[in-house]
Amino acid sequence: MTQAQTGNTRVEWEGALVQRACAGDARAFERLYREHAGRVYGLCLRMTRDAQLAEDCTQDTFINAWRALSRFETRSSLSTWLHRIAVNVSLAKRRKSTPVVEPALEEEERPAAEWTLETPVEVAEIEDAIGELPDGARDALVLHALYGYSHGEAAQMLGIAEGTCKAQLHRARKLLRERLRVEVN
Amino acid sequence: MTEPRDERQVRSLRELPQAIEPQRDLWPGIEARISALPAAAPQAPGAHPLPVRGGGARLRWLAAAAMLASVAVGVWIGRSLLPAGGPGAAAAPATSPPGFAALSGASALDAAYVSDPRYQRQHAQLLRSLPARLAALPPPARAKVMASLAALTKAKEDLESALGKDPGNALLQELLVDTYQDEMRVLSDVQASDAGRGI
Numbered sequence: 001m002t003q004a005q006t007g008n009t010r011v012e013w014e015g016a017l018v019q020r021a022c023a024g025d026a027r028a029f030e031r032l033y034r035e036h037a038g039r040v041y042g043l044c045l046r047m048t049r050d051a052q053l054a055e056d057c058t059q060d061t062f063i064n065a066w067r068a069l070s071r072f073e074t075r076s077s078l079s080t081w082l083h084r085i086a087v088n089v090s091l092a093k094r095r096k097s098t099p100v101v102e103p104a105l106e107e108e109e110r111p112a113a114e115w116t117l118e119t120p121v122e123v124a125e126i127e128d129a130i131g132e133l134p135d136g137a138r139d140a141l142v143l144h145a146l147y148g149y150s151h152g153e154a155a156q157m158l159g160i161a162e163g164t165c166k167a168q169l170h171r172a173r174k175l176l177r178e179r180l181r182v183e184v185n
Numbered sequence: 186m187t188e189p190r191d192e193r194q195v196r197s198l199r200e201l202p203q204a205i206e207p208q209r210d211l212w213p214g215i216e217a218r219i220s221a222l223p224a225a226a227p228q229a230p231g232a233h234p235l236p237v238r239g240g241g242a243r244l245r246w247l248a249a250a251a252m253l254a255s256v257a258v259g260v261w262i263g264r265s266l267l268p269a270g271g272p273g274a275a276a277a278p279a280t281s282p283p284g285f286a287a288l289s290g291a292s293a294l295d296a297a298y299v300s301d302p303r304y305q306r307q308h309a310q311l312l313r314s315l316p317a318r319l320a321a322l323p324p325p326a327r328a329k330v331m332a333s334l335a336a337l338t339k340a341k342e343d344l345e346s347a348l349g350k351d352p353g354n355a356l357l358q359e360l361l362v363d364t365y366q367d368e369m370r371v372l373s374d375v376q377a378s379d380a381g382r383g384i
Contacts, residue, residue, distance in 0.1 A: 012347040016340065016360055026219060028360070033212055038204030045205055059211050059218070066219045120194035123201060127191070145198040 015074045022070050029069075033062050036079060039147075040086045046142045047090040049131050057093055061086040083147065087139075087157045094135065115145040115173070118183035129179040133172055136160075140168035141176075304365075311372035318375045330375055337368045 014035070020028035037058060044057035064085050065072075072081055117126075130138060143154035144165070155165035177184045195201065319327050344361040 012343065013360070016343055016347065019340065020360070020363075025363075026216060027363075029219070030212055030216070033215065037211065038206050041207045041211075042203055042205035051208065055207055055209070055211055058207060059215050062211075062215045063218050066215075067222070115198040117196050117198075120196050123191035123193045123195055126195065126198065126201060141198075146201055147203060148199065 014078055018069065018072060018074055018078065021066070029062075029066060032078065036082050037062075039079065040082055043083055043086050043142065043147065044090050046127075046130065046146070047087070047135075047139055048094055053093055054090075057086060057089045060089045060093075064089065080149075080153075083143075083149075084157050087143070091139075091158070115141075116185050117180070118185070121180055121182060125180065126176075129176055132179065133175055136164075137168045137172035137175060140165050141172040144169055145172075304369075308369065308372070311369070311376060315372065315375060318378065322375070322378060326378075330371060333371050334368065337364055337371065340364045341368070 014032070017028045017031050021032060040061050041054055041058045044061070045051060045054035048054050048057060061082060065082055068085075072078065130141065133141065139158055140154055143149045143157060144151065149157065151162050151165050151169070155162040158165065160168075173184050191202075319330060322330065341361065341364050344364060348361065
């Protein structure tokens with residue numbers, strides 16, 4: 001089976017699960033949860049930097065998704081849809097726990113590209129460096145560089161202007177470079 | 186972050202794992218909260234005309250017949266197909282609320298369900314009597330049943346098509362069996378309604 005076929009099958013069975021969950025089948029919804037929980041929790045954890053808060057955000061994400069599932073278009077990506085909810089939930093929880101005012105930044109145009117490191121770096125070290133970034137820069141970096149969303153998509157998820165998102169990415173790159181002491185391209 | 190330290194070396198941020206498993210299973214908490222939501226089933230208009238869970242719109246006869254049919258289908262599955270205490274016992278949604286049963290892997294038993302001659306015989310019998318049963322129903326109920334059966338037929342077709350591409354997919358097999366069981370439940374509802382037990 002080719003990768004494309006596998007992807008199609010995945011979308012088909014995911015669509016079938018969504019349909020069943022829409023009809024109130026919590027068992028089907030549990031399947032969706034099992035499939036997506038890791039990525040949702042990973043996103044929440046990176047955004048909140050707090051395991052307990054990330055667990056709460058993950059639970060709230062799936063509860064909100066359950067409530068809104070009938071509005072989900074099966075043609076679009078369930079993963080992206082869940083990530084949008086997760087970002088909203090994480091931002092709201094974070095605002096509640098530690099209100100932070102982000103400074104305004106100058107915009108910098110930069111094409112979407114993979115963020116590569118000049119020399120290999122330990123995963124844990126990168127995660128630590130990402131965790132130390134200011135919230136706005138970290139949010140943009142996590143969505144764009146780790147989860148592969150475009151500037152526009154990341155900006156939309158975060159409720160900020162695309163230019164601001166790019167500026168946050170520029171800032172994240174600069175800070176990562178300083179903390180990891182390697183060139184980040 | 187409290188996860189174990191990952192010492193792998195990477196050269197790109199895309200190589201970082203997107204998924205991080207929570208340290209505990211979050212599903213029980215989610216399940217408890219969604220089951221506590223009033224009329225929480227997120228209905229997709231037109232997609233599944235037969236409600237699976239409670240709600241004000243459910244027809245009385247369906248509610249009553251569903252209970253009888255659940256017992257009937259559950260007993261039928263339990264006594265006719267499954268060995269007592271067999272591994273597939275938990276997989277029959279008719280005997281436990283849909284969605285709240287423990288996950289069980291689809292097995293050869295699931296696949297055997299739909300090809301079992303006894304299932305096929307009973308299914309054929311129900312289908313044969315369906316036109317007469319439908320004719321005896323009030324028009325709104327008849328329309329509801331027909332819409333439900335059409336939705337289930339579509340779901341079966343989708344699942345069979347997906348299984349054609351991925352025949353070994355245990356989840357698809359399990360969903361297909363669930364769908365067949367849902368169909369049996371609807372057909373049994375109709376059968377029960379004729380006896381005046383549900384309408």
